[in-house]
Amino acid sequence: MALIEAEHLYKVFGRGAKRAVGRLQRGESRNDLRAEGLTAAVIDASFAVERGEIFVAMGLSGSGKSTLIRMINGLLTPTSGSIRIDGEDINDLDGQGLRRVRRDKVSMVFQHFALLPHRTVGENAAYGLKLRGMNRAERERRAEEALSMVGLGGWGGSMPGELSGGMRQRVGLARALAAGTEILLMDEAFSALDPLIRREMQDQLLELQTKLDKTIVFITHDLNESMRLGDRIAMMRDGQIEQIGSSEQILNDPANDYVAQFIQDVDRTRVLTASSVMERPVAVIGPDQGPRTAHKLMREHQVSSLMVVDRQRNVRGAVAEKDVAAAVERGRDTLDGLILPVVTVDPDVAVADLFGASAESPTALAVVDGQRLVGVIPRVTLLSALGAVGGPQDNGDGSNGIGTTSPLEEVTS
Numbered sequence: 234m235a236l237i238e239a240e241h242l243y244k245v246f247g248r249g250a251k252r253a254v255g256r257l258q259r260g261e262s263r264n265d266l267r268a269e270g271l272t273a274a275v276i277d278a279s280f281a282v283e284r285g286e287i288f289v290a291m292g293l294s295g296s297g298k299s300t301l302i303r304m305i306n307g308l309l310t311p312t313s314g315s316i317r318i319d320g321e322d323i324n325d326l327d328g329q330g331l332r333r334v335r336r337d338k339v340s341m342v343f344q345h346f347a348l349l350p351h352r353t354v355g356e357n358a359a360y361g362l363k364l365r366g367m368n369r370a371e372r373e374r375r376a377e378e379a380l381s382m383v384g385l386g387g388w389g390g391s392m393p394g395e396l397s398g399g400m401r402q403r404v405g406l407a408r409a410l411a412a413g414t415e416i417l418l419m420d421e422a423f424s425a426l427d428p429l430i431r432r433e434m435q436d437q438l439l440e441l442q443t444k445l446d447k448t449i450v451f452i453t454h455d456l457n458e459s460m461r462l463g464d465r466i467a468m469m470r471d472g473q474i475e476q477i478g479s480s481e482q483i484l485n486d487p488a489n490d491y492v493a494q495f496i497q498d499v500d501r502t503r504v505l506t507a508s509s510v511m512e513r514p515v516a517v518i519g520p521d522q523g524p525r526t527a528h529k530l531m532r533e534h535q536v537s538s539l540m541v542v543d544r545q546r547n548v549r550g551a552v553a554e555k556d557v558a559a560a561v562e563r564g565r566d567t568l569d570g571l572i573l574p575v576v577t578v579d580p581d582v583a584v585a586d587l588f589g590a591s592a593e594s595p596t597a598l599a600v601v602d603g604q605r606l607v608g609v610i611p612r613v614t615l616l617s618a619l620g621a622v623g624g625p626q627d628n629g630d631g632s633n634g635i636g637t638t639s640p641l642e643e644v645t646s
């Protein structure tokens with residue numbers, strides 16, 4: 234069961250809202266209602282957010298994102314439709330039940346941090362824990378732990394005014410983490426930050442998520458942000474969800490003209506990763522096998538190179554068809570001297586960052602998880618995925634997720 238399930242959700246503002254839902258269901262448009270002073274903020278939205286997922290609601294201003302998130306935490310009641318959290322329909326809850334859900338299940342992170350200016354950073358991070366009846370020592374411990382998680386260990390005694398915007402948003406995030414809820418709702422949480430800080434926060438959220446495995450609903454009007462963060466993205470327009478899918482699905486198969494137009498300026502090579510363009514290795518060969526076997530496999534599978542892997546599927550290099558064919562001709566029995574070093578890449582490296590790797594690699598690139606081969610990217614696939622993009626880019630942390638196999642001597646010895 235998904236952790237959050239929304240079914241046929243509607244939210245209409247104005248008098249006669251319930252009747253307006255019926256009219257929308259019979260095909261009347263949002264504009265028809267607007268003429269009468271009614272705003273259809275969310276129209277027939279259905280989606281399910283799985284545990285551990287980052288689900289992004291993305292849309293322009295006024296598309297209904299905030300209304301949607303407010304219905305998820307019970308701040309707004311749907312005009313029609315249902316929202317279940319962990320199987321519990323939140324519309325059926327009374328005030329006390331709703332408070333329990335907000336306290337135990339759902340935390341919010343806001344765009345403008347919502348910090349109390351006259352309380353310390355630590356008190357801000359601990360805010361809300363008192364309501365849960367937690368004693369002071371426990372509150373302080375939880376707050377300090379959450380502050381460390383977001384890189385603000387030791388800042389608990391400072392005042393929010395002493396912090397930069399990025400740090401203040403970290404306090405907002407720490408508060409949500411200290412609450413220990415499974416669900417985080419983040420409403421344009423990074424939108425007020427400078428671009429560089431914003432990217433840092435996105436990276437930090439992704440890193441934290443690998444450890445914390447929260448269920449996150451993230452709202453943004455920024456397409457690049459949604460593609461960086463979202464496991465899946467709901468593309469919203471005028472209150473309706475136009476498409477739900479992973480960034481790859483949306484880029485490769487936009488549901489309609491609106492989505493297609495929206496994504497046309499996205500630099501695909503920055504969104505698509507090695508894992509989304511890699512192919513399953515149709516055949517591999519062990520270092521102890523001979524050129525004949527290699528040649529046969531290549532012809533059978535119509536490939537011009539083969540990855541050489543050991544028993545653990547660790548990549549040792551690659552052999553190219555012309556070298557193997559020549560070795561067969563000369564009657565050689567081993568692959569000694571034929572194994573070329575191969576460029577290895579992590580599955581989550583952006584395609585744009587493979588640019589330099591393709592130039593260095595005489596054969597296909599090996600996509601490795603640790604050392605284990607999980608896929609190959611033939612040169613032709615890579616060149617077509619790269620299209621007409623520019624040169625390689627740095628990850629900012631000095632690494633680019635790209636390496637080569639061990640030196641040739643070691644591979645062939």
Ligand SMILES: Nc1ncnc2c1ncn2[C@@H]1O[C@H](COP(=O)(O)OP(=O)(O)OP(=O)(O)O)[C@@H](O)[C@H]1O
Pocket residue numbers: 246247272273274292293294295296297298299300301454
């Ligand atoms: N309380 C309200 N009363 C009347 N109309 C509202 C109310 N809240 C939102 N709306 C309207 O509902 C529509 C959707 O608003 P919403 O804030 O959900 O969009 P959004 O995508 O979050 O936009 P933004 O990014 O600008 O906040 C807008 O037309 C808005 O004016």
